[in-house]
Amino acid sequence: MPHDLATPLTVLVVDDQAASRVAIAALLDAAGHRVIEADAPEWAVELFRRHAPDLVLLDVEMPGQDGYWVAREMRAAESGGWTPIVFLSSRGDELDLWSGIEAGGDDYLIKPVSPMVLKAKLLAMSRLSRMQQRLVQLSDELQAANQRLRHLSDTDALTGLLNRRGFDARLRTDLAVARRTQQPLTLLLCDLDEFKAYNDHFGHVDGDACLRRVAELLRGCCLRPSDSASRYGGEEFALILPAMPRSGAMTFARGLLRTLETLALPHPASRVAPHVTLSGGITTCVPDDTTTAEGLLTRADEALYAAKARGRRRLFSFEMQVDAVDVQREARVAVGGA
Numbered sequence: 001m002p003h004d005l006a007t008p009l010t011v012l013v014v015d016d017q018a019a020s021r022v023a024i025a026a027l028l029d030a031a032g033h034r035v036i037e038a039d040a041p042e043w044a045v046e047l048f049r050r051h052a053p054d055l056v057l058l059d060v061e062m063p064g065q066d067g068y069w070v071a072r073e074m075r076a077a078e079s080g081g082w083t084p085i086v087f088l089s090s091r092g093d094e095l096d097l098w099s100g101i102e103a104g105g106d107d108y109l110i111k112p113v114s115p116m117v118l119k120a121k122l123l124a125m126s127r128l129s130r131m132q133q134r135l136v137q138l139s140d141e142l143q144a145a146n147q148r149l150r151h152l153s154d155t156d157a158l159t160g161l162l163n164r165r166g167f168d169a170r171l172r173t174d175l176a177v178a179r180r181t182q183q184p185l186t187l188l189l190c191d192l193d194e195f196k197a198y199n200d201h202f203g204h205v206d207g208d209a210c211l212r213r214v215a216e217l218l219r220g221c222c223l224r225p226s227d228s229a230s231r232y233g234g235e236e237f238a239l240i241l242p243a244m245p246r247s248g249a250m251t252f253a254r255g256l257l258r259t260l261e262t263l264a265l266p267h268p269a270s271r272v273a274p275h276v277t278l279s280g281g282i283t284t285c286v287p288d289d290t291t292t293a294e295g296l297l298t299r300a301d302e303a304l305y306a307a308k309a310r311g312r313r314r315l316f317s318f319e320m321q322v323d324a325v326d327v328q329r330e331a332r333v334a335v336g337g338a
């Protein structure tokens with residue numbers, strides 16, 4: 001918390017000798033600061049953790065661990081923070097001063113400390129502390145801004161799904177995980193059918209809205225946290241489904257098609273169906289050292305091409321060389337021959 005000159009500080013005074021501790025505490029108290037006292041090294045570290053003081057006045061010579069040890073422990077405990085530590089010692093040679101600064105101290109005072117010197121040090125330290133807090137705040141803000149930027153650069157503005165860049169990164173990561181765990185990985189590339197006709201019929205604004213609806217549907221199909229939906233290109237989408245084997249992928253594909261059929265977004269200009277449909281290619285593998293993201297994409301793309309060639313409104317598996325279509329539609333076709 002930033003302090004102006006009038007703001008009282010919380011000061012931790014560490015000294016095993018009661019007389020000198022009480023004398024310093026009285027000076028601080030008179031100046032309006034809040035004082036916490038510790039008479040032993042371990043207790044000092046504990047109080048530092050509990051109260052996060054604004055400043056530490058730390059005696060060097062104490063029984064057991066010395067003040068240098070306490071300073072090192074405090075620095076280790078504040079993970080990136082910086083609390084001013086001023087050593088107090090009756091020893092005044094240069095080596096003592098050097099050891100204090102090296103242990104993480106910021107200043108070194110010789111006891112007995114004059115009230116005026118102590119007041120001046122408190123002022124200087126609180127000024128430094130304010131600057132340091134501002135730096136930490138700026139660095140946090142910068143980190144948050146970077147995170148937002150990273151998110152934006154991986155997100156498709158129209159649909160909110162991962163964009164091509166986000167997809168590429170995700171596929172590389174998921175592929176590496178699947179290779180390491182020897183789990184299957186399914187990639188599904190899909191493309192809306194007759195979407196040019198949709199745009200021509202309804203206009204681009206409605207075309208955009210349609211892309212958003214389909215994107216929502218695909219996002220909804222990603223049930224596990226590790227599943228991801230991306231907008232691969234204009235009216236092309238990609239789903240990465242880790243730990244999904246071939247048979248599971250076919251069931252998933254049928255479910256996806258059924259959901260889209262149920263949504264029944266009107267598409268009167270389509271020659272495939274009176275509503276929006278899609279075609280897709282599926283590839284599933286347990287990756288080895290030779291499996292690449294490009295290889296998976298090529299297979300999914302080839303399967304997508306096959307789905308288009310076989311009449312659209314279906315998902316074709318590269319490995320199984322079969323279609324998945326909506327089962328209800330199959331039943332309707334069988335009964336009505338439509």
Ligand SMILES: Nc1nc2c(ncn2[C@@H]2O[C@H](COP(=O)(O)OP(=O)(O)OP(=O)(O)O)[C@@H](O)[C@H]2O)c(=O)[nH]1
Nearest residue numbers: 191192193194195196197199204205207208234235
């Ligand atoms: N509204 C809108 N349309 C887009 C967007 N991106 C791509 N498209 C359109 O999607 C259409 C894709 O057309 P084609 O590649 O010919 O494919 P298609 O008409 O769907 O035909 P098939 O895929 O063979 O069934 C083009 O008319 C693009 O303009 C977009 O962001 N918004």
